[in-house]
Amino acid sequence: MARILSATLPIAYIVLRIMIVLNWLYGACLVALLSYSFINEPFLMRALHLASPSENPALVIGVRAIAALGILTVPLNLAMLKRLLAMVETVRAGDPFVSANAYRLNAIAWVLLSLQLIGLVIALIGKAVSTPAHPLHLDAGFSPGGWLAVIMTFVLARVFAEGTLMREDLEGTV
Amino acid sequence: MAITVKLDDLLHDRRMTLTELAEKIDITLANLSILKTGKARAIRFSTLEAICQVLGCQPGDLLEFQRD
Numbered sequence: 001m002a003r004i005l006s007a008t009l010p011i012a013y014i015v016l017r018i019m020i021v022l023n024w025l026y027g028a029c030l031v032a033l034l035s036y037s038f039i040n041e042p043f044l045m046r047a048l049h050l051a052s053p054s055e056n057p058a059l060v061i062g063v064r065a066i067a068a069l070g071i072l073t074v075p076l077n078l079a080m081l082k083r084l085l086a087m088v089e090t091v092r093a094g095d096p097f098v099s100a101n102a103y104r105l106n107a108i109a110w111v112l113l114s115l116q117l118i119g120l121v122i123a124l125i126g127k128a129v130s131t132p133a134h135p136l137h138l139d140a141g142f143s144p145g146g147w148l149a150v151i152m153t154f155v156l157a158r159v160f161a162e163g164t165l166m167r168e169d170l171e172g173t174v
Numbered sequence: 175m176a177i178t179v180k181l182d183d184l185l186h187d188r189r190m191t192l193t194e195l196a197e198k199i200d201i202t203l204a205n206l207s208i209l210k211t212g213k214a215r216a217i218r219f220s221t222l223e224a225i226c227q228v229l230g231c232q233p234g235d236l237l238e239f240q241r242d
Contacts, residue, residue, distance in 0.1 A: 172215025174205045 009092060016085045023081065027074035034067040049134060062129030066122050073118055080111040099164045105157035112150045178238045181210045184229050199224035
């Protein structure tokens with residue numbers, strides 16, 4: 001068990017580092033795509049199978065709004081990944097039960113909640129602008145697993161905070 | 175703090191050093207210093223019992239409640 005745990009820690013560290021880079025790339029791609037949709041409008045029209053923006057203006061606005069919301073998730077993802085990385089570093093240093101980690105977990109829970117809400121908004125926009133002639137298939141919306149993760153992280157943050165207090169008490173016991 | 179530890183007075187009365195007490199009750203000097211200086215958050219019954227046993231005192235002789 002200890003061997004498995006000691007192996008997962010460096011893996012988690014590397015995966016988180018890679019995910020931070022991928023998140024930046026994802027953000028850069030979204031910014032580029034959104035900008036390009038304004039610079040070269042025919043490109044967007046072709047992608048949406050539209051003859052002109054006036055054919056379905058709501059779809060054009062909706063797709064751009066979804067891209068903008070996607071960009072909004074980049075700093076949120078970064079905030080979560082950086083906090084997770086800092087937590088992994090405290091485990092590597094051999095002292096993870098500190099109040100800073102409880103605050104980090106709480107912040108991660110709020111980020112997860114925000115991401116779930118953004119996912120719902122994206123799904124609603126997709127549904128609102130999608131037409132039988134121009135259907136928009138999006139992999140977003142209500143995710144029971146995602147909401148469970150939000151609740152679990154909030155609970156874990158509280159457990160961590162209580163555990164840290166108990167540890168501080170124990171350290172001051174003679 | 176409302177609870178004060180009178181370990182210094184007890185040791186003085188019995189002409190005993192903190193190091194000697196630490197050795198007799200098998201507690202580190204660092205931990206005993208924390209107790210003596212009033213920086214401890216809590217005291218175990220086992221520690222209290224050991225101190226009372228060696229110093230021949232009651233828990234009330236070691237701890238005192240002072241109203242703020």
